[in-house]
Structure formats: C-alpha cells, structure tokens
Amino acid sequence: MRKVGVIGSLVWDEIHGRDPRAAPVEEWGGIAYALAGMDAALPDGWEIVPLVKVGWDLSAESQGFLRTLARLSPGARCVEVPTPNNRVVLHYQNAERRCERMSGGVPAWTWPELGPLVADLDALYINFISGFELGLGTAQALRQAFRGSIYADLHSLFLGMRQDGIRMLQPLPDASSWFGCFDVIQLNEDEMRQLSDEPLAVSAHVLGAGAQALVVTLGPRGAVYVTGGRADGQTDRLFDAVSARQPVRPSARPAVTELIQAPIVEVLDPTGCGDVFGATCCARLLGGDSLPDAVAGANRAAARAATFRGAGGLAAHLRGELLGV
Numbered sequence: 001m002r003k004v005g006v007i008g009s010l011v012w013d014e015i016h017g018r019d020p021r022a023a024p025v026e027e028w029g030g031i032a033y034a035l036a037g038m039d040a041a042l043p044d045g046w047e048i049v050p051l052v053k054v055g056w057d058l059s060a061e062s063q064g065f066l067r068t069l070a071r072l073s074p075g076a077r078c079v080e081v082p083t084p085n086n087r088v089v090l091h092y093q094n095a096e097r098r099c100e101r102m103s104g105g106v107p108a109w110t111w112p113e114l115g116p117l118v119a120d121l122d123a124l125y126i127n128f129i130s131g132f133e134l135g136l137g138t139a140q141a142l143r144q145a146f147r148g149s150i151y152a153d154l155h156s157l158f159l160g161m162r163q164d165g166i167r168m169l170q171p172l173p174d175a176s177s178w179f180g181c182f183d184v185i186q187l188n189e190d191e192m193r194q195l196s197d198e199p200l201a202v203s204a205h206v207l208g209a210g211a212q213a214l215v216v217t218l219g220p221r222g223a224v225y226v227t228g229g230r231a232d233g234q235t236d237r238l239f240d241a242v243s244a245r246q247p248v249r250p251s252a253r254p255a256v257t258e259l260i261q262a263p264i265v266e267v268l269d270p271t272g273c274g275d276v277f278g279a280t281c282c283a284r285l286l287g288g289d290s291l292p293d294a295v296a297g298a299n300r301a302a303a304r305a306a307t308f309r310g311a312g313g314l315a316a317h318l319r320g321e322l323l324g325v
Contacts, residue, residue, distance in 0.1 A: 004046055004122065004123045006125050007051045009086050011032075012026065015092070018090075027311065031129050033273075033311050034278060036311050038125065038280075040280070040316075046283075046287075048069060048073060049117075050066060050076055056082055083104070086104035087103050092270075100159075101165040106130070108132050108133060109133060123149050124148060127278060132156075139181040139182075140180075150181070154172070157172050158171075170194065184282070186214075188216065203257070218259075220264070220267070221261065222262035224260070225257065226256070227255065228255060228256070263303040266307065269310070
C-alpha cells in the first residue's frame, strides 16, 4: 500500500450562527474535514497516515474519530502532547464570512520529530489549520529531504492572532520561501489578496518560487488553477513522479489557467468545504488525474460537503453511503 501523510490540527469547534435558528454546536473540526475528504477520494492502493498532534484533554476522543475512517493505515493514531488541544469558537456572519477565536497550545512539528515519520511515505497533504503546524525552517527541511509530492493549503499561515485569540488576515512573511516548499499550493480569494490585488502577479510569484501549480478556491463559484502547460494546452499529471519517488520540478513552460465552476447546491453548512476541496484534489492527483479533472472532482466534493453538517459521518456522505443520498 502507498501512504499519504496528512499534516494538520484536529480542532474542537464551537459554532455559532451556522443555523441562526439553532443553538451553538460543538464538534470536531479542522483537519477532520480534510481527513474525511481524503478518506472518500483516495484511489485504491493508498492509505492515510495522520501526522497530527493532539492535546492530552482530547486525545482519547481523537482516536475515536480516526477509527471512523476506512482508509486509515493500520495502527495509525494521533500524537498526544502535554498541552490543551486547540479549540476554536466560530461566529458565522453569513455563509462565507466568519469570525474565529482560537485557544489551546498544540506545538509545531520540529524536523527531528517529523523527519523519521515521513521517511516511508509516498506523498504529503499539508493543511495549515492553526497556522502553527510547522515553521518555515521545518518546511524547508521537509522539501529538501522528502522525495514525494506535497500538496499544501496555506490557509491559516495568512491568519495572525490577537492576545484574545481572535484571528485576522495578514500578509504572509517570506512568501516566496514558503512557495518553494510545496508542489501544489491552495489559497482562497482573501488569502490571495494578501499577496497582491493582481492575480497574474500572484501566479507568477508562486510558480516562480518553484511550485508546480496554484489553486485558488472561489467558494460557490468554483476554483481557478494556474500551472505550466503543454503546447496543446493540456496540463500534466502533476503527481506522476510519486511512483518513481522523484521530486516534481518547476516548469519553464507558459502558464495555463482555467476557471472550473462548482455545482450549484443549497448550502446547509459551509464549514470545512475548503478542506474537503483540498484533500479531494490531492487524492485525485495521486490517482493520476490531470489538474483540471482533479479540481472538478474537488469542486463536486466540496459542494456535496456543503449539504451535510459536521465532520462526523462526512466521509460516508461524500461516498454516497448514507441513507437517502
């Protein structure tokens, strides 16, 4: 079996305003949504290795969540740390905007910790849920040592944190150095604007730093990708190099870009849709999809996730296994 490592933070969410008529809800969030998306979308022959630290206060509960995943590598578990787990209070202002306050103290991975854990993996999916999963030095060491492909949703690298835990958008320091650490980079519109108001400038920045592709999620409008293309206008299968355990090299060819529209659905819960998108896109690339096909599949999965509340049972919902789906 091939193995994809998933780096991120399991977060205990307290959600207000998702349904204005209902009381606040508490449930697993953060990387739980991406794990569900990966579990539903991984091709045959692949399994998930979670590289997730969890606080002592929610360690047992985290193992219970992992046991709901069908594609989990045998014996895989979260790494317990002697600090309180990350918790987030979310207040939805509308379906796409929310205010977020984080507490907890789960520490970042260091390279001496992470290095041995990725040695036998074939690919990595990294989602910066807290923004503190690993520092730039660890990411650079990972890029130099790891020979598989790396998909990264930079998300909370663009979020600062006030003393009261409120998260706020901010520019990403050393952006070029971060971009050089990953093969496929995912941003949303707000995060992209922290880099520049010119989308083409952002794309040139990302690809020029060494990434193979940039994917920008646009909520219900779908997603745009930018990558180096072939002369016939088609895109390469970016993760083909995984089978040979060779790093994907930057392309010097003219860029190809396209807007892939998302299905129209009645949104029940927008929480975690970007995480499902990224995990699905990564999984589809691991299965050999071209980037346009992977993005289209990720759009469908994110739209399907928007019709379901919470991360518990989400993988089964994405696979269409729940009654009435």
